[in-house]
Amino acid sequence: MAVKLASALGAEVTVLSRSAYKEQDAKDLGATGLLVTTDDAQVAAARGSFDFILDTISADHDLSPLIGMLDLDGTLCVLGNPLLGGPKLWELGAGRKKITSSGTGGLRQTIEVLEFCAEHAITADVEILPSSAVETALDRLAAGDVHYRFVLDMSDLDATA
Known part of the structure; x- marks a missing residue:
């Protein structure tokens, strides 16, 4: 949603991802590019290039590489779960x-x-999955096999049960 909203507001959007397989999705959502954060050369080339980074990573992670990609007066907005201890103040x-x-x-x-x-x-x-597929949804969540978000359709539940 952040990519769609930022793009609609006229921002030039680059998606940061651990792998390149999301590139077409990023462009379909309105991004102009994708930066692979596991590619040291791409991260180094991006040093000081972003005005704003929205961090939505839900797992522990180091903020230092993201801070390094911020331009002068850049802002990192953390919505995810950064590694405890945070960045070095310098x-x-x-x-x-x-x-x-x-x-x-x-x-x-x-x-x-x-x-x-x-x-x-x-x-x-x-x-959208039927509520009867909740076990499948949980298995796919555990395997990291979710494309964006799952919604369980509860209409298959018997209201009299």
């Missing part, structure tokens, strides 16, 4: 970089985003 001071986070917005902000999404035909990409 990494932020070199280049006047900032780290921030974001909570959820209130009702007014939610309405504004939903209206923006409606105006720009922005929807969430989900895979």
Whole structure:
């Protein structure tokens, strides 16, 4: 959703990913490119090139490579789960970089985003499974075989049970 929203707002968007297999998905969502974070040459070439990075990684990870890719006065917004201990303070001071986070917005902000999404035909990409496939969904989650998000369709449940 972040790629779709940023693109609709006119930003030049680069998706950061651990592997190149998401490149076509990134472009389909509105990104202009993909940077493979496990490729040291790509990460080195991107040093100081981003104004803003939205970090949504849900597993422990080091923020230092992301901070290194920020330009002067760049901002890293952490929504994910950074490695405990955080970055070294000198990494932020070199280049006047900032780290921030974001909570959820209130009702007014939610309405504004939903209206923006409606105006720009922005929807969430989900895979719908019947609720009877919950075990399959959990197995696929554990295997990392989820394309964006699962939604369980509860209409297959017997309302009288």
